[in-house]
Amino acid sequence: xxxxxxxxxxxxASAPAATAAKPTAEQVIAGLRATDQGxxxxxxxxxxxxxxxxxxxxxxxxxAEELRGLYRDMVLIRRVDREANALQRKGQLGIWVxxxxxxxxQIGAGRALRPDDMAFPSYREHGIAWTRGIHPTxxxxxxxxxxxxxxxxxxxxxxxxxxxxxxxxxxxxxYAMGQKFDGQVGDSDSEATICFFxxxxxxxGDVHEGFVWAAVYDAPLVFFCQNNQWAISEPTERQSRLxxxxxxxxxxxxxxxxxxxxxxxxxxxxRWALEECRQGNGPILIxxxxxxxxxxxxxxxxxxxRLSDELELWKLKDPIERVKVHLVKQQWADSxxxxxxxxxxxxxxxxxxxxxxxxxxxxxxxxxxNVYAEGNPVLEAQRDExxxxxxxxxxxxx
Amino acid sequence: MAAPTLNRADSGSGESDVQxxxxxxxxxxxxxxxxxxxxxxxxxxxxxxxxxxxxxxxxGLQKDFGEQRVLDTPLAESGIIGTAVGLAIRGYRPVCEIQxxxxxxxxxxxxxxxxxxLHYRTQGRNKLPMxxxxxxxxxxxxxxxxxxxxxxxxxxxxxxxxxSCSNPTDAYWMIQQAIDCDDPVLFFEPKRRYYEKAPVxxxxxxxxxxxxxxxxxxxxxxxxxxxxxxPMIRVCLxxxxxxxxxxxxxxxxxxxxxxxxxxxxxxESVRRTGRLVVVSEAPSESSITSEIAAKVQQxxxxxxxxxxxxxxxxxxxxxxxxxxxxxxxxxDRVLHAVDRSLAW
Ligand SMILES: Cc1ncc(C[n+]2csc(CCOP(=O)(O)OP(=O)(O)O)c2C)c(N)n1
Ligand SMILES: [Mg+2]
Numbered sequence: 001x002x003x004x005x006x007x008x009x010x011x012x013a014s015a016p017a018a019t020a021a022k023p024t025a026e027q028v029i030a031g032l033r034a035t036d037q038g039x040x041x042x043x044x045x046x047x048x049x050x051x052x053x054x055x056x057x058x059x060x061x062x063x064a065e066e067l068r069g070l071y072r073d074m075v076l077i078r079r080v081d082r083e084a085n086a087l088q089r090k091g092q093l094g095i096w097v098x099x100x101x102x103x104x105x106q107i108g109a110g111r112a113l114r115p116d117d118m119a120f121p122s123y124r125e126h127g128i129a130w131t132r133g134i135h136p137t138x139x140x141x142x143x144x145x146x147x148x149x150x151x152x153x154x155x156x157x158x159x160x161x162x163x164x165x166x167x168x169x170x171x172x173x174x175y176a177m178g179q180k181f182d183g184q185v186g187d188s189d190s191e192a193t194i195c196f197f198x199x200x201x202x203x204x205g206d207v208h209e210g211f212v213w214a215a216v217y218d219a220p221l222v223f224f225c226q227n228n229q230w231a232i233s234e235p236t237e238r239q240s241r242l243x244x245x246x247x248x249x250x251x252x253x254x255x256x257x258x259x260x261x262x263x264x265x266x267x268x269x270x271r272w273a274l275e276e277c278r279q280g281n282g283p284i285l286i287x288x289x290x291x292x293x294x295x296x297x298x299x300x301x302x303x304x305x306r307l308s309d310e311l312e313l314w315k316l317k318d319p320i321e322r323v324k325v326h327l328v329k330q331q332w333a334d335s336x337x338x339x340x341x342x343x344x345x346x347x348x349x350x351x352x353x354x355x356x357x358x359x360x361x362x363x364x365x366x367x368x369x370n371v372y373a374e375g376n377p378v379l380e381a382q383r384d385e386x387x388x389x390x391x392x393x394x395x396x397x398x
Numbered sequence: 399m400a401a402p403t404l405n406r407a408d409s410g411s412g413e414s415d416v417q418x419x420x421x422x423x424x425x426x427x428x429x430x431x432x433x434x435x436x437x438x439x440x441x442x443x444x445x446x447x448x449x450x451x452x453x454x455x456x457x458g459l460q461k462d463f464g465e466q467r468v469l470d471t472p473l474a475e476s477g478i479i480g481t482a483v484g485l486a487i488r489g490y491r492p493v494c495e496i497q498x499x500x501x502x503x504x505x506x507x508x509x510x511x512x513x514x515x516l517h518y519r520t521q522g523r524n525k526l527p528m529x530x531x532x533x534x535x536x537x538x539x540x541x542x543x544x545x546x547x548x549x550x551x552x553x554x555x556x557x558x559x560x561x562s563c564s565n566p567t568d569a570y571w572m573i574q575q576a577i578d579c580d581d582p583v584l585f586f587e588p589k590r591r592y593y594e595k596a597p598v599x600x601x602x603x604x605x606x607x608x609x610x611x612x613x614x615x616x617x618x619x620x621x622x623x624x625x626x627x628x629p630m631i632r633v634c635l636x637x638x639x640x641x642x643x644x645x646x647x648x649x650x651x652x653x654x655x656x657x658x659x660x661x662x663x664x665x666e667s668v669r670r671t672g673r674l675v676v677v678s679e680a681p682s683e684s685s686i687t688s689e690i691a692a693k694v695q696q697x698x699x700x701x702x703x704x705x706x707x708x709x710x711x712x713x714x715x716x717x718x719x720x721x722x723x724x725x726x727x728x729x730d731r732v733l734h735a736v737d738r739s740l741a742w
Pocket of ligand 1: 124163164165197198199200201202228230231232292296444473475497501504
């Protein structure tokens with residue numbers, strides 16, 4: 001694999017033709033839009049047509065079994081996503097944040113992690129959660145309003161979902177600094193941290209500060225930006241003149257754009273980046289170029305701000321379809337295999353649905369639980385007074 | 399150009415124009431009127447252009463006023479507020495939309511350090527005529543950070559003015575008055591009431607911005623005073639209706655302005671009723687409600703028949719939404735406090 005130095009100064013293939021005069025904003029934006037189809041710096045190993053292509057730096061040996069595993073992950077998590085979306089439509093969830101279209105970016109990145117690595121998600125990372133061994137039912141409470149996520153972030157090394165855009169990036173930088181301070185960096189057995197955020201998030205101060213901190217402390221941190229082209233209704237041009245991966249340069253670390261709809265390329269690039277971080281060459285920014293195929297959330301109406309043509313174009317680059325085509329071409333899977341995965345995904349959907357509709361509402365005392373590690377007598381008095389008031393109702397005294 | 403009361407249409411016949419509007423539509427029309435009245439008025443925020451904001455409060459404004467007056471900004475609240483400061487000292491009147499209450503905090507530093515203090519630091523040479531609109535409060539079944547009541551932080555900060563509307567008429571007029579104000583105004587919108595409707599007279603402002611208002615009077619003895627603001631006004635009025643059926647008269651006062659507080663009408667009321675219940679969704683510790691309790695006990699000490707009681711959210715983070723009905727003050731909790739006050 002290549003050394004990170006090679007990636008410190010990736011020149012954009014089509015740098016804005018700016019010599020004497022600065023390009024106009026429109027020219028820059030037009031240039032960026034052109035890169036929507038990908039540019040020469042986009043790392044790709046599996047084309048949308050399912051053709052395996054070579055890459056000079058990021059090739060990967062993949063067995064039939066591994067590729068089937070990635071396929072299964074993506075099919076299952078898509079099914080989970082569609083089921084949760086439907087559960088919201090049926091009123092069983094208050095809201096859902098779809099990952100449709102981002103399966104390869106998430107499964108590729110998630111499967112590059114090792115159990116000791118730490119991951120910091122934003123709120124769309126259901127595929128990463130899956131790869132951290134978190135059952136999708138553990139996500140549901142966030143969206144049903146019964147809890148804030150039930151998984152153990154210490155055990156799974158998967159931080160709680162973070163909704164305030166960009167906050168988790170600094171937290172991840174600090175965690176990675178801790179890995180370094182603990183002497184956990186320096187060889188292939190070392191730990192690394194990965195932090196997920198969106199294209200919109202790249203405007204937040206916290207993200208920029210995270211870049212600075214991680215760089216200054218040589219933190220073993222992979223910044224994983226899923227550029228799904230949209231931050232609710234705002235296209236990526238609202239956040240940046242340049243392709244996002246090129247930002248890394250200004251902070252002094254490598255930035256790479258990978259085809260986020262290509263699970264193999266994402267896996268290869270993320271593995272490489274994690275390995276560099278383990279060796280002490282972090283941080284690294286990965287921009288996974290992908291597309292949010294559904295609404296921002298179930299509360300959103302994308303028809304107000306984007307054309308459906310765009311979606312149609314991206315459907316041709318579907319992250320799952322290309323793997324299926326490749327598996328068939330290679331004769332690595334037959335129709336029986338696909339049916340088996342289909343059946344497994346249906347069973348998972350049923351499990352999710354049944355779990356969801358039977359989730360109990362939390363008891364009122366939960367409001368007051370875990371606010372402090374060491375308790376707070378003022379709050380405890382408030383709790384007791386309120387619970388006394390509530391039990392007055394139960395006893396019908398009121 | 400601080401105009402305490404506005405009469406946008408009084409060049410006309412003086413006839414009133416009454417329309418039934420939701421709070422959300424009234425805000426939209428108020429913003430539009432302010433933009434029409436003054437070309438220096440700008441809107442800034444996330445998703446406020448094509449989308450019209452996640453609550454559609456700025457619906458159609460970018461289409462009609464262009465991208466230089468309705469800015470879909472990059473995703474950064476410190477950026478929104480900080481650049482609004484620069485625009486304001488350059489002569490603009492920016493109106494910033496914070497998408498949800500819980501997302502104001504990345505902009506907190508700019509608000510507290512610059513927005514609040516520039517006028518003071520420049521001995522009045524820099525005016526900060528900007529409005530920061532914040533949909534606030536719970537009750538909509540949302541995920542974390544979408545249901546908060548952060549108003550006390552801002553009322554605690556010298557240099558900021560803080561208001562909250564509770565009905566369509568105030569939405570329509572208060573937003574325009576806030577934009578006309580030469581001081582920075584935090585404008586808290588009761589998001590769970592956005593779709594409540596009432597008739598709005600769009601020809602005449604019903605009163606000044608920084609004034610509380612008695613919404614329901616209770617002249618007789620044996621009554622109590624209820625004070626609230628924003629989304630809790632509906633709860634207070636419902637409680638007053640319910641209490642009236644049981645023969646108890648409640649006087650309801652909408653604070654409208656949280657900083658500066660306008661407690662004159664509250665003192666006047668408490669001196670008659672001798673009893674006060676203050677209602678707010680925000681946690682109670684070091685809050686607007688504690689401020690009111692402190693001031694009322696000082697000003698109305700000899701009139702009080704019972705301690706000032708407060709019905710508030712708890713001093714916890716906002717809970718998962720399945721628990722918000724327990725967290726939020728409701729009719730029963732308000733009436734329970736009224737009963738306790740009357741029984742004191
Ligand atoms: C600090 C903050 N401001 C605003 C929001 C509201 N909001 C939620 S998601 C979002 C867009 C995020 O876009 P991006 O970072 O591209 O992530 P994506 O949703 O596309 O995965 C916004 C503005 C928020 N959650 N936090
Ligand atoms: Mg995005």
